[in-house]
Amino acid sequence: MNLSRKRKKELEKLQKQASNLWEAQQVLVGEATTVAREAGRQLGNYSREQVAPQVQAGYDKYAAPYVDKGKQVFNGTVIPAAGAVVGSALSVWDAANEQRGRLATGRGVPVPVIAPAKKGIGAGGVIAIILGVAAAVGVLYAAWQTLRADDELWVADDPLRAPDA
Template sequence: MGLSRKSRRSLKKLRGNAGDLWSEQREVLDHAAAVLREASKQTGEIAKRDVAPRVKSTYEKRVQPGVNAGVGAVRSAADHTKTTWNRAVIPAVTGAIGATLAVIDVARDNGRVAIHEASRASRELGTRAGQKLGIIEVKPTPGPGRYIAIAFGVIAVAGVAYAAYQTLRADDDLWVDDEPVEAPVA
């Protein structure tokens, strides 16, 4: 298929734009992966810095004496540890994971929109090139003449129908009965 220089330049430019888009999306996904790695590091640091000392102090203050005191103290320590875990660790981890997933979703949506726009533009460019080369037929668009002709046809049909109605209706008032002819008076 022989394309004009302009069409080839347009296709080459579109191909370059698609390549740029692909590399940008790779960068975004790499950045999202880096954010996820950083979030996991932060979670580990939070666990070491905040959670481990709390667990250790809870163990030293509640579990060790509880072992000596009995099962009631152990239950209390377990409840306190569970509460600390639920209030400190889980929200930090879920927040980091949620932020990372949001970044990945945004990158994925941007990629879909860009790919859709690129495919639409290439489809239009290909259609125009095909029409110029005579490969694709140009479909005529209906002009106002088509609608004017339809209106005249509807008016003509309505006129014929009205004339037929007037001709065939049974109207008794239109007929005059013949009067009998009387003999002349002499």
């Protein structure tokens, strides 16, 4: 393909402009990278100095009491209950293993000794009965106060007065 001299010069000029533009863009991208890096550093500083203390203060004020209460409930209720369940299950497992061992050695089933049953009501039963009677009396008194017909409690509108005309 033969190009005229004029076209060759125009193409060389265009190629030179494109090369200059490419170099300018590379410089611009380098400067943009520097600016973005500095912006990220400043954002980290701002986050560390401004945002993190505010988030920590909000957490301490609003969430920390509930988290602490949850930890107390978990450590004070859930873990002991789970420990009791696991302990009971392991003791049943041990008893079953012991019984299997007895049966395997031919010692048979042991006969438990039954203790005589207690007679009479204990102190706890007496206290429970007294508290139950007191609660029932309190409920009955509250119901009586609510349902009694006391004329002083009712304030009637003035029905004898004629309406204003």
